[in-house]
Amino acid sequence: MLTVKDLLDARGKHQFAMLRVETLEEAEAAAKAGVELLSIPPAMIHDRRFREAAPDCFAFPGDNFYEIGGTEDFLRWAMPLYKAGADGVYCSGSLRTVRELADHGIPVCGHVGLIPSKRTWTGGFKAVGKTLDMAQLVWRQVKALEEAGAFAVEIEVVPHSITQAIAEKTGLFLISMGAGAAGHAQYLFTDDVLGQNRGKVPRHAKRYADFASELDRLQALRVEAMGRFVRDVHEGDYPAPQYLVDCEAQVVEQFRDWLDGQ
Structure with missing residues (x-):
């Protein structure tokens, strides 16, 4: 099973595949297909069948910060997940929250660039980092998360050239969602990969099947x-x-x- 150290040691040597899965069937399919990293609903980690379905995948339970609460709420949320076998947790909360989780030994993945739950601050559902000041913002977000103790960061819809420059200057494990090949993992939602979405599909999403028609x-x-x-x-x-x-x-x-x- 992959560890945090494995991921950090593999930076620049291996591109990891990551999917967001919502069901045990999707988790099992991802594992059989060779997907190494999984974002999962928090409840899934407490289901013993998850590790039967995906025994070797590095699992990040995650939810939006407003579904969890403040720093103390995040700690109460994350501890049972880590005890149940989570390999890391996704956190879009405050830097204080990231710092507290890291201080307690919980591997934390932050989020920069287009953060859907905080999109109002960067202009909505659109790329972040296309101007100098916004690229500087993304870098400051990355640096702050690194200093707070995160080991990884999801970098979403950031120009690939900006991601490349950031990758050369940070020790974080970069999970790219529409942010280019300089990320150390490439991340998509299973709904997009399987073609299950019926609404607007993000530009970075590549369909590999047409489940909607089926x-x-x-x-x-x-x-x-x-x-x-x-x-x-x-x-x-x-x-x-x-x-x-x-x-x-x-x-x-x-x-x-x-x-x-x-």
Whole structure:
């Protein structure tokens, strides 16, 4: 199983693949496919079946900071996750929170660039770092997280040339989501990889399958099968004799006689 030291030692030597998975089936598929790093819902780490499905993947449970709370809330959240086998935790909270988690020995992954939960500060859902002042902001975010004790950072939708320059100056493990090959891991959501999304797909997302069409086909099959069931019920064709159980006629007659005497 990968460790924090393994990831840091592999910087610049190996590109890791990372996916966000939402189900045990997705986690198992990712592990079988060779995905090394997984972002997972926090509850999944407490399910013993997760490690049966993905025994060797480096697992980051993660949630938005506003779902967890302040520093003390993060500590109470992270400790049971680490005890249950999390390899690290994602934290979009404050630097104080990152520092406290790191001080307690919890491997922390921060977030810079486009942080969806904080997008209002950088102009919405768009690239961060295309101007000098915004590139400087991304660097300051990275440096602050490094100084706070994080070992990794998700760098999201940052110009790849800026990511390259940052990678040359930081000791953090960079997880690139649409931020270029200078990241030490490339990160996508399973929904995007499988083509399950129906809305706007991010520019950096590459589809490798078309699950949306397959899900539409399955939904149509559900409706058709359920419709035939409804027709059978309404027309008296279900339940037919082969779907029923019965007993000896004598038992029925005795039971009726008994009911009449009640």
